[in-house]
Amino acid sequence: MTISNDPSAPLVVITGITGLQGGSVTRALAESDKPYRIRGLTRDPSKPTAQAFAGQGVQIVGVSLAADNVAGVTKAFQGADILFLVTNWNEHMDKQREISEGKMMVDVAKEAGVKLLIWSGLESLSAVSGGKFPRVEFFDAKGDITEYAKQSGVPLALVEAGYYATNIFEAPYALRKQPDGSYVFGLPVPATTSVPVIDVAHDYGLYVRAAIEDPALGAGSELYSGILISFGEMITTLSEVSGKKITYVQMSREEAVAMPEYYGPMLADMFQAFEVHGYYGPKPTTRTDLLVRQPRSWADFLEAAALEDLLP
Numbered sequence: 001m002t003i004s005n006d007p008s009a010p011l012v013v014i015t016g017i018t019g020l021q022g023g024s025v026t027r028a029l030a031e032s033d034k035p036y037r038i039r040g041l042t043r044d045p046s047k048p049t050a051q052a053f054a055g056q057g058v059q060i061v062g063v064s065l066a067a068d069n070v071a072g073v074t075k076a077f078q079g080a081d082i083l084f085l086v087t088n089w090n091e092h093m094d095k096q097r098e099i100s101e102g103k104m105m106v107d108v109a110k111e112a113g114v115k116l117l118i119w120s121g122l123e124s125l126s127a128v129s130g131g132k133f134p135r136v137e138f139f140d141a142k143g144d145i146t147e148y149a150k151q152s153g154v155p156l157a158l159v160e161a162g163y164y165a166t167n168i169f170e171a172p173y174a175l176r177k178q179p180d181g182s183y184v185f186g187l188p189v190p191a192t193t194s195v196p197v198i199d200v201a202h203d204y205g206l207y208v209r210a211a212i213e214d215p216a217l218g219a220g221s222e223l224y225s226g227i228l229i230s231f232g233e234m235i236t237t238l239s240e241v242s243g244k245k246i247t248y249v250q251m252s253r254e255e256a257v258a259m260p261e262y263y264g265p266m267l268a269d270m271f272q273a274f275e276v277h278g279y280y281g282p283k284p285t286t287r288t289d290l291l292v293r294q295p296r297s298w299a300d301f302l303e304a305a306a307l308e309d310l311l312p
């Protein structure tokens with residue numbers, strides 16, 4: 001890892017540095033032959049992940065990215081040439097909060113005069129589906145923030161994150177162990193439904209690095225990450241690599257909607273929007289030729305993973 005402290009090197013401020021996306025962006029820039037100063041933001045600078053980056057020359061700054069902390073965020077973004085922005089839906093699952101925090105950070109980035117704001121947005125699935133799938137709040141919130149950032153006039157590059165490979169193992173409603181030790185995997189869509197899968201910790205940063213370094217990208221560019229693969233192919237490959245019997249059995253929409261409260265209808269809408277319109281809607285999927293190395297395929301991810309932990 002080489003991270004510069006030369007004042008002539010661009011200062012990249014990275015939100016969520018202790019997380020999957022921010023950590024991946026930091027590693028990808030540290031691996032570059034171009035020098036960057038890096039400032040990473042976290043609420044808790046004492047976290048081991050933050051401290052590990054500090055040991056590699058990252059300036060770690062403690063700040064809460066809450067919408068009412070404009071003063072703290074202004075200070076944290078001060079001097080940034082480039083800002084990587086990710087919002088964290090998972091922690092609060094509140095659409096209005098995600099939108100407020102995202103818009104506030106766009107405003108502060110613009111005020112700070114950043115030369116490039118890289119935003120980890122997603123498509124509004126409500127908009128993509130013409131209102132047919134209106135409940136996928138973490139996609140819609142990010143779509144609203146994208147529109148706001150575009151309207152603001154801030155120099156913007158959109159780098160959307162694909163479907164995390166780890167999601168397959170983090171959905172107890174979908175992956176169910178059977179009494180005989182085999183598994184059934186089911187979502188409320190046919191096995192032929194495809195998503196752009198990404199090993200986010202390993203590869204997301206490559207796309208952000210391309211948005212910064214490729215002269216054809218930069219402000220005004222949009223990158224869609226991941227490699228398209230169907231859920232059926234994923235399960236077949238998982239079965240082959242793990243040596244375990246795993247069968248894709250489609251869940252009905254009724255079963256999906258009946259999942260706990262709010263989550264079921266939202267996930268039902270999300271997967272059905274993927275089936276009908278695609279994860280990125282009509283937008284093109286990834287162009288891996290723009291990256292400095294090839295991202296991991298689903299099979300590569302499985303080969304590198306500790307499957308005994310993922311499939312206990």
Ligand SMILES: NC(=O)c1ccc[n+]([C@@H]2O[C@H](COP(=O)([O-])OP(=O)(O)OC[C@H]3O[C@@H](n4cnc5c(N)ncnc54)[C@H](OP(=O)(O)O)[C@@H]3O)[C@@H](O)[C@H]2O)c1
Binds near residue numbers: 018
């Ligand atoms: N799962 C998927 O397939 C998928 C696909 C595309 C996009 N996404 C989106 O990805 C986003 C999450 O990104 P991730 O996976 O990188 O998250 P993550 O690994 O859970 O990390 C979240 C990061 O956000 C920081 N953070 C959260 N709240 C903060 C606050 N109030 N102030 C300052 N920092 C804060 C955390 O820092 P500290 O805790 O250290 O403060 C941490 O570094 C979500 O919005 C999700 O919707 C997910």
